[in-house]
Amino acid sequence: MSLPFAAQSSPLEILRTVFGYDRFRGAQAEIVDHLIAGGDALVLMPTGGGKSLCYQLPTLCRPGVGVVVSPLIALMQDQVSALRQLGIKAAALNSTLSYGEQVDVERQMRGGDIDIVYVAPERLMTDAFLTQLERCDIALFAIDEAHCVSQWGHDFRPEYLQLATLHQRFPNVPRIALTATADGPTRREIVEKLHLEQGRQFVAGFDRPNIRYRVAAKGSSARSQLLHFIKNDHAGDAGIIYRLSRAKVDETAAWLREQGLDALPYHAGLDKTVRAANQDRFLKEEGVIIVATIAFGMGIDKPNVRFVAHLDLPKSLEAYYQETGRAGRDGLPADAWMVYGMQDVARLRQMVEGSEAGEAQKRLEHRKLDALLGFCETTRCRRQVLLEYFSDACEPCGNCDTCLEPVESFDGSVAAQKALSCVYRTGQRFGAGHLIDVLMGAETERITALGHDKLSTWGIGREFGKEEWRSIFRQLVAAGLLRVDIAGHGGLALTEACRAVLRGEQPIRLRRDAVKKKSAGRGARGVRALAADADEALFQALRTLRLELAREQGVPPYVIFHDSTLLDMARDRPGSLEELSQFSGVGRAKLEKYGESFLEVISLFEG
Numbered sequence: 353m354s355l356p357f358a359a360q361s362s363p364l365e366i367l368r369t370v371f372g373y374d375r376f377r378g379a380q381a382e383i384v385d386h387l388i389a390g391g392d393a394l395v396l397m398p399t400g401g402g403k404s405l406c407y408q409l410p411t412l413c414r415p416g417v418g419v420v421v422s423p424l425i426a427l428m429q430d431q432v433s434a435l436r437q438l439g440i441k442a443a444a445l446n447s448t449l450s451y452g453e454q455v456d457v458e459r460q461m462r463g464g465d466i467d468i469v470y471v472a473p474e475r476l477m478t479d480a481f482l483t484q485l486e487r488c489d490i491a492l493f494a495i496d497e498a499h500c501v502s503q504w505g506h507d508f509r510p511e512y513l514q515l516a517t518l519h520q521r522f523p524n525v526p527r528i529a530l531t532a533t534a535d536g537p538t539r540r541e542i543v544e545k546l547h548l549e550q551g552r553q554f555v556a557g558f559d560r561p562n563i564r565y566r567v568a569a570k571g572s573s574a575r576s577q578l579l580h581f582i583k584n585d586h587a588g589d590a591g592i593i594y595r596l597s598r599a600k601v602d603e604t605a606a607w608l609r610e611q612g613l614d615a616l617p618y619h620a621g622l623d624k625t626v627r628a629a630n631q632d633r634f635l636k637e638e639g640v641i642i643v644a645t646i647a648f649g650m651g652i653d654k655p656n657v658r659f660v661a662h663l664d665l666p667k668s669l670e671a672y673y674q675e676t677g678r679a680g681r682d683g684l685p686a687d688a689w690m691v692y693g694m695q696d697v698a699r700l701r702q703m704v705e706g707s708e709a710g711e712a713q714k715r716l717e718h719r720k721l722d723a724l725l726g727f728c729e730t731t732r733c734r735r736q737v738l739l740e741y742f743s744d745a746c747e748p749c750g751n752c753d754t755c756l757e758p759v760e761s762f763d764g765s766v767a768a769q770k771a772l773s774c775v776y777r778t779g780q781r782f783g784a785g786h787l788i789d790v791l792m793g794a795e796t797e798r799i800t801a802l803g804h805d806k807l808s809t810w811g812i813g814r815e816f817g818k819e820e821w822r823s824i825f826r827q828l829v830a831a832g833l834l835r836v837d838i839a840g841h842g843g844l845a846l847t848e849a850c851r852a853v854l855r856g857e858q859p860i861r862l863r864r865d866a867v868k869k870k871s872a873g874r875g876a877r878g879v880r881a882l883a884a885d886a887d888e889a890l891f892q893a894l895r896t897l898r899l900e901l902a903r904e905q906g907v908p909p910y911v912i913f914h915d916s917t918l919l920d921m922a923r924d925r926p927g928s929l930e931e932l933s934q935f936s937g938v939g940r941a942k943l944e945k946y947g948e949s950f951l952e953v954i955s956l957f958e959g
């Protein structure tokens with residue numbers, strides 16, 4: 353009978369001895385108690401909030417095997433490796449197992465020899481497997497990535513709908529559904545589709561305080577801005593760079609490699625083995641940068657991703673939040689860095705217009721884009737804007753670019769009128785480049801040929817430079833006063849909304865930022881900078897040891913110890929197993945397995 357850890361231990365004792373953590377985070381304790389008592393739950397927590405523990409720990413406290421449904425095989429393997437490091441008996445049942453191995457796992461489940469099993473939904477819901485389950489003791493069902501049940505979301509998995517029948521077939525087994533991405537409607541859909549009406553909902557705040565948000569305008573070379581950012585703030589750190597298209601991914605990755613960075617591409621067009629190898633290197637080595645389309649990320653739970661960079665705008669704030677959320681799961685400082693320009697806005701508008709979606713859907717997507725642009729152009733605390741979008745709130749955070757370097761704004765009414773008139777006078781079909789030439793009174797061939805030097809708006813904008821005008825046009829587009837020609841020639845046209853501004857009835861404030869600043873402000877501190885507080889040489893030595901141990905076992909280094917645990921060791925230099933056992937992330941099993949090796953390295957740095 354499997355009551356491996358729990359016979360007499362309280363959840364808190366298990367948290368300390370098995371997981372090596374001092375205390376529960378946020379609602380974890382409540383959720384764990386609720387599940388142990390047999391209740392159902394829906395848990396909404398941001399990425400890195402500590403969802404896994406919410407089902408792993410109760411599983412250890414209840415008799416029988418915990419069955420975890422997860423859509424991602426890659427993620428399963430990681431979780432299983434991590435649990436085994438803690439001395440927990442875990443297994444994954446998926447298509448990568450041979451028939452023999454499968455039968456073996458099922459036998460162990462019946463015998464009560466497995467604590468936690470991860471299963472893909474399509475396998476779980478086969479009759480054969482459900483029949484097997486009826487012959488086992490089941491501690492609980494955990495449904496990870498529960499938003500996959502939503503037909504309206506982008507991660508919809510039809511197999512998830514069938515999970516509803518678990519409740520009928522195993523009415524006495526508690527169920528917990530977990531997700532990081534669910535707005536109100538999605539949450540209601542999860543409850544309904546999974547029959548969680550009787551369960552409790554635990555909704556944690558959306559804030560990720562350790563992530564520093566930074567957004568800047570694209571200068572003449574976005575990739576140089578990126579390179580500067582990485583070299584300055586994140587040398588040697590692992591990070592993810594998002595691009596919109598496969599071609600851009602390949603191009604950016606190749607260029608970064610030429611610059612001497614360890615960057616690898618990842619997108620659906622790559623050969624499967626190449627893709628898997630690149631992901632593997634990202635997970636198992638230190639300091640690898642992945643350049644990817646959005647195909648990359650779901651199911652990546654590498655905790656020490658130190659930055660997420662966007663070189664193209666994401667589709668919405670939801671997407672932005674989800675993608676940037678992959679940074680800093682370990683709670684250490686991390687950067688969400690983005691540069692964008694007017695072309696990005698045009699491209700996204702065009703994608704919405706050109707899609708097969710109906711009118712209502714298109715309107716919705718345009719609105720989402722507006723919200724994203726509002727976030728980009730804001731002069732307020734970015735975290736506030738982001739959280740308000742998710743119906744959450746916070747004080748000005750002190751950890752975003754606008755808080756750290758307040759943005760100067762100015763009364764842009766006259767500038768806006770000049771720009772808008774110029775668009776009107778030239779016939780609403782030219783791009784920003786030509787319009788700026790007209791405003792600044794240039795005498796290009798094109799201007800003379802078109803007779804634009806005869807217009808009343810020619811030369812009325814000499815008070816600003818080119819870059820400043822670029823920024824103004826971009827802000828007018830972002831504010832919905834100008835529309836980028838959807839047909840794709842980049843021409844700007846007036847919108848209904850600009851009337852009031854043109855008539856001088858509506859003042860408009862513009863930010864002055866993009867003008868002088870090329871970068872996006874100061875970065876969060878990379879791991880090297882953090883290590884400087886401790887002892888950098890010792891930290892590197894501990895990392896090397898960790899990498900060796902990981903390689904021996906073919907697991908990612910972070911399942912052995914997190915960077916945060918190594919930083920603590922480098923700073924406080926424990927001298928005995930007893931002392932080491934007090935460190936966060938050092939449980940019984942890891943202490944036994946690795947304690948001596950790490951103490952050995954630390955002792956070399958004595959005095």
Ligand code: ADP
Pocket residue numbers: 373374375376377380397398399400401402403404405653655681682914936
């Ligand atoms: P999520 O699935 O919500 O994104 P995880 O379950 O992967 O997050 O947890 C994020 C990180 O936080 C993990 O590395 C985990 O070990 C750590 N963690 C979870 N709970 C605690 C806790 N109570 N104390 C310290 N660290 C924790």
Ligand code: ZN
Pocket residue numbers: 732733734735736748749750751752753754755
């Ligand atoms: Zn802020």
